[in-house]
């Protein structure tokens with residue numbers, strides 16, 4: 484069993500970014516990322532903090548915009564508009580999920596697609612479906628593809644099962660796996676799928692993006708399969724200082740022994756998500772300056 488080290492692959496991606504940032508700096512260009520956080524969600528604060536830290540390490544200019552939980556739709560739209568028009572900002576990310584009274588879809592549509600480094604804007608969704616490389620691929624599925632590639636997992640001709648159909652992970656993941664880069668035979672399973680264990684049991688590659696702790700169990704996994712665990716679930720654990728521990732969507736201890744390769748949580752997909760965000764931000768700075 485190969486435990487895929489997401490931190491290591493993320494470091495590789497980040498060092499590639501560093502080289503490209505140095506080249507941009509030589510041309511007088513500093514990539515810039517704006518992260519908008521609405522409200523006080525503690526988990527979101529941690530993520531936003533680690534994104535800002537990564538930017539600093541790499542030499543990306545980062546701006547954190549923290550807005551009160553009771554900010555209005557108009558106030559958020561105004562911030563997005565300002566960032567759309569700011570030449571120092573190449574990438575804009577509005578941390579998800581916003582408070583319930585905010586219309587997230589309207590905000591995503593308001594972001595200039597050329598600055599939409601999350602890849603959530605309909606124009607970028609279309610470009611992904613069209614395999615048009617001028618768009619941005621959502622960070623988490625892009626990170627999963629890179630993990631498979633660097634771990635030497637053959638996707639071409641493989642039976643891949645994606646569990647989950649979200650716009651952020653499941654759907655783009657399925658498109659990437661079945662596209663020219665993946666060439667896999669893809670099944671998308673979800674909450675209405677009949678006999679999930681049977682469907683997953685055929686898979687050479689399983690991507691678990693359900694959002695339920697330790698949902699994928701050993702009986703669902705074929706011997707020799709590769710499992711990519713996208714889940715990040717906080718479960719209570721009194722023995723931890725923080726009071727919780729992170730578990731994935733896969734019951735790692737029982738599934739891992741059956742696998743050819745598997746990603747752990749933490750230290751798997753999570754670090755890749757941030758690395759791909761940095762890569763998209765560098766790409767955005769290149770696009771803005773007419774560099775291929």
Ligand SMILES: Nc1nc(=O)c2c([nH]1)NC[C@@H]1CN(c3ccc(C(=O)N[C@@H](CCC(=O)O)C(=O)O)cc3)C=[N+]21
Nearest residue numbers: 530576577578579580601749750751752753754756757
């Ligand atoms: N507009 C938007 N874009 C996002 O990309 C976005 C978002 N909203 N909302 C929240 C999710 C979540 N997300 C993570 C990124 C890195 C880790 C990560 O680095 N995780 C570490 C552990 C982190 C820890 O210890 O808490 C790991 O898995 O090893 C986790 C989660 C980005 N998200």
